[in-house]
Amino acid sequence: MSLNNRYSFPEVKLGPDFAKENLKNFKQLIDTALSFVVVSMPGVGVSSFLRYLSTQHFAHFIHIDLYDLPTLTQHEFYKLLLTELGGKSESKTDEQLLSESKEILKTLSQKWGKIVLIFSRFDQLKKEFDWNFLSNIQSLTTVFPGKIVLIFTSTKPLHEIASEALTGGNLNFYSEQVYFQPYSKDDLKKLLKIEPARPTSKGRLEKLVDLSGGHNQLLHILLRSQKEQPLLDNFVKMQLKELVDYLDYHQRKQLQKIALGKQVKEIDEYLSGVGLVKNSQIFTPLLAEYIKINLPVKLPVKEGKLFKLLKIHIGQTVTKEEIFANIWGADDGNATDWALDALIYRLRKHPFIKSHGYTIESQKKVGYTLIQT
Known part of the structure; x- marks a missing residue:
């Protein structure tokens, strides 16, 4: 040239x-x-x-x-x-x-x-x-x-x-x-016009632009995703993981507190500078949710597995069959309704569930739904 x-x-x-x-x-x-x-x-x-x-x-x-x-x-x-x-x-x-x-x-x-x-x-x-x-x-x-x-x-x-x-x-x-902070909605849409992207409806595009928080690569990954729940998409999770993993310990701990709705008196200069945190909020709700899902939880083994399964599908019903398959395995003779009821009871009573505002709702004869208030 x-x-x-x-x-x-x-x-x-x-x-x-x-x-x-x-x-x-x-x-x-x-x-x-x-x-x-x-x-x-x-x-x-x-x-x-x-x-x-x-x-x-x-x-x-x-x-x-x-x-x-x-x-x-x-x-x-x-x-x-x-x-x-x-x-x-x-x-x-x-x-x-x-x-x-x-x-x-x-x-x-x-x-x-x-x-x-x-x-x-x-x-x-x-x-x-x-x-x-x-x-x-x-x-x-x-x-x-x-x-x-x-x-x-x-x-x-x-x-x-x-x-x-x-x-x-x-x-x-x-x-x-x-x-350099994430793009405005208008600028992100302008970038989208000059870059190859999967066609989508106007309504879905607006929703995904909001979810991306102005992050160009995250927007393209969201556009390619076929999942109704973005956090079930492996590429979305990989992008969010990258945004956490490259931070130092102090910065990750601050993001965890902010994701949990706790007040941080003095936000790290880097986090606010690059726009990871804006107005005391994480720049995209997807990252906040990803952080909460992946917080280290001090739960017994079976309770931990059950919580993670319910958390991935938060707001949705997870069937008993899915729970049996994930917690006990298909051929485990201990996978009974009584054992599941006891496990749900222990998880509901755990201090972690209460302190984070979680509720486990029973969907009669079908399964369970995790709700966060």
């Missing part, structure tokens, strides 16, 4: 009203020649916004997606950098690749008021981060001070994933960060 042409990403079709507040904030930083790290939750769709940014006219953008790296090494990074700048990267050392990249940037600096290098999914290379590598990247801005801006993306602040590499001048340079 010629560097004199704008990128022809599909995001160019999004129009001037897409993500206006984000675009305004990014432009302000670029105008002041301030490099920064964009921090977001996984899968929210920051890459789509950065491709959209690359199609703008107020600066000369060079978009470098680390997913294009054949292997996650410093050498392949330097090769990709030079290639995206229009140079030839074959059979060259890291030093040569970096030097030639700087020469091209020097030439471009004489033609453009601002040059912006976007390193999308930068944290994919985190195992390669060291002081010298990050310092070399920073040195790209010294080719023509005040003209070259670097934008990086990460699902965590860089000081958390590369603390040893962020010393000296690196600490100051990589300390500027911008949180």
Whole structure:
């Protein structure tokens, strides 16, 4: 691709009203020649916004997606950098690749008021981060001070994933960060028009957009799902699990409290910054429900199995046959109505059930339904 042409990403079709507040904030930083790290939750769709940014006219953008790296090494990074700048990267050392990249940037600096290098999914290379590598990247801005801006993306602040590499001048340079939050409903619908998605009714689309909480990848997974209850879909559960697993212990505990409706006096900066928590609520009820379902429950074995089965189907009747099959197994001679009645009684009386506002309703001769008040 010629560097004199704008990128022809599909995001160019999004129009001037897409993500206006984000675009305004990014432009302000670029105008002041301030490099920064964009921090977001996984899968929210920051890459789509950065491709959209690359199609703008107020600066000369060079978009470098680390997913294009054949292997996650410093050498392949330097090769990709030079290639995206229009140079030839074959059979060259890291030093040569970096030097030639700087020469091209020097030439471009004489033609453009601002040059912006976007390193999308930068944290994919985190195992390669060291002081010298990050310092070399920073040195790209010294080719023509005040003209070259670097934008990086990460699902965590860089000081958390590369603390040893962020010393000296690196600490100051990589300390500027911008949180990227989930999209508005209107912006999410605009993205949907340029991305392949399963056709659906207007009513269902509105419902799923609400459920997604502005998270682009979650919306696409919900659209593909054939389940009436999203939390029964394995891909939905995998996405929600990712949103919990990458957090640290303190952040997970805060989310658990919020999911249970408990008050948190001081919400973690990261949780509110990336939009996982907004107005003291988790950004999508699906994640709150997923967290509650998967909370560690101190119940005896059979009571625990029964609770989990009922919780997965909360609000729906689970038949006695399903319970027998899941708790005792099909051929267990102990699977009797008397044994089930006793198990239900013990579970109803357990302090955990009472403290979390659960009620187990009996559907005569059919099964049981778990309700949360």
